[in-house]
Amino acid sequence: MLKHVLIVFLLLYVSMGAKASENLSDHEVFCMKTDQDCLTYIQSRLLNTQKNSSNWYKLKTYEFDYYFDYQKFDNLHSALSPFVDQEELPGAFKIQVYFYYAKSLNYLGDKQQAKAYAAKAFAQLDEIYNVFGDPLRLVELANLQHIFGDKKKALRVLLDAEKRYAKSSDAIFHFELHINKGHIYYNWQQYPQAIESNLKAYNAIKRTKHDAKTVIALGNLAFSYFKHNDFNNAVKYYKTAFDYIEPDSIYQATYSLRLAQSYWELGNKTQAALWLNKIDRTKVEFSKSHAKVYENLLHELKN
Numbered sequence: 001m002l003k004h005v006l007i008v009f010l011l012l013y014v015s016m017g018a019k020a021s022e023n024l025s026d027h028e029v030f031c032m033k034t035d036q037d038c039l040t041y042i043q044s045r046l047l048n049t050q051k052n053s054s055n056w057y058k059l060k061t062y063e064f065d066y067y068f069d070y071q072k073f074d075n076l077h078s079a080l081s082p083f084v085d086q087e088e089l090p091g092a093f094k095i096q097v098y099f100y101y102a103k104s105l106n107y108l109g110d111k112q113q114a115k116a117y118a119a120k121a122f123a124q125l126d127e128i129y130n131v132f133g134d135p136l137r138l139v140e141l142a143n144l145q146h147i148f149g150d151k152k153k154a155l156r157v158l159l160d161a162e163k164r165y166a167k168s169s170d171a172i173f174h175f176e177l178h179i180n181k182g183h184i185y186y187n188w189q190q191y192p193q194a195i196e197s198n199l200k201a202y203n204a205i206k207r208t209k210h211d212a213k214t215v216i217a218l219g220n221l222a223f224s225y226f227k228h229n230d231f232n233n234a235v236k237y238y239k240t241a242f243d244y245i246e247p248d249s250i251y252q253a254t255y256s257l258r259l260a261q262s263y264w265e266l267g268n269k270t271q272a273a274l275w276l277n278k279i280d281r282t283k284v285e286f287s288k289s290h291a292k293v294y295e296n297l298l299h300e301l302k303n
Contacts, residue, residue, distance in 0.1 A: 027062040027069065028210050039066050057093045064100050069212040071250055077104040084117070095124040099140065106147065118148040135165040139176045146184060155184050174204035175213055182220055191228035198224050202237075211244040215251055218244070222255075226262060234262040253284045260297055273301050 031038035042062050049056045060079075067076035080101045083089060089097065098121035105114035125141045142157035158181050165173065182197035202217040222237035238259045245251045260275040276297055286294055 027065040028212065030062050032209060039063070042066060054090070057090050061093060061096050064096055068100060068103070073104045073107040076100055077108060080104065091124070095121060098124060099144070102144070102148070115148050118144050122149075135161055135168060135170070135173050136176065138164075139173070139180055143180050146180065151184055151187065155181065158184075171204050171208050172210070172213075175201050175210075175217065177201075178204065179217065179220060182224065186224060186227070189227075191224055194224040195221065195228060211246075214244045215241050215249075219251065219255060219258075222262075223258065226258065226265075229265075231262045231265045235259060235266070238262065250284075253279050254290075257290060257294060257297075261293060264297060264300065269301060272297065276301065 027038055027042060031041055034041045036044075042059060046056065046059045046063070049059060063079060064076060067073070067079060080097055083093075083097045084101050098117050102114045102118040102121055105111075105117065121144055122141070125137055125144070138157055138161040142154040142161070145151075145157065146154035158177060162177055162181075168174065178197045178201035182194045182201060185191070185194035185197055198217065198221040202214070202221050205213050205217050208214075218237045218241035222234045222241070225231070225237065226234040238255045241251065241255055245255070256275045256278040260272045263269075263271040263275060276294070279294070
């Protein structure tokens, strides 16, 4: 098994909002019709579908969506690479390619190329929104502006989307809207506003079957509480997330680390040690920032 990499600060806010609106398609809805592993099901359907047909392109977007949801950026980058320089692609598919490729490049450290592909996605998203007026396109546009452009403008776009589509019954739209607002408020260190936005995101998604998104919403909410020094609520929402996390998910290690840190802040060394010991260092490769948190906790707990 390839080692997971825990990136700067929780994976949730990776690159100022990696877990933002990606929903030109949604693999979770597609996979609700099968008991198979979702990725296995998608790939088996791809093998049995005519290549470059409209259905085949749609299946590829589910594959991209899956890799993105589960933070498998190396897989995502590899899956996208054959398409990035192709001009003759369906419009919506091309947007997803640019959107995901920009984010995968940003994650992998190629900031210059990431911005170049984000610019291509900006142009496409503007065009698509002008034609269709889809509220999720507004959120996607704001997310890219947040990462590669103007955060104030990004928030204005999100507030406009919230006002225009306040009566929308689409849980994914409200989840993505408030997750993105939470990212911006977090980066501005406006933690009460980040808590409010992330709580709205969680409330929007918690009654759906979108477990991966529920995990993200809970983690973002917990970390907002943590940064606001409300460690009891941080513990509460991190623990709730474990009801939805898959056994081999990277969030097992990430949230265990944050729970250990939260319990340490509460002065509960027993629980801090319990959660820290759940992390299998033979399977998890820490980023510098997470390694520092881990090593500091390990040192303090030994004293």
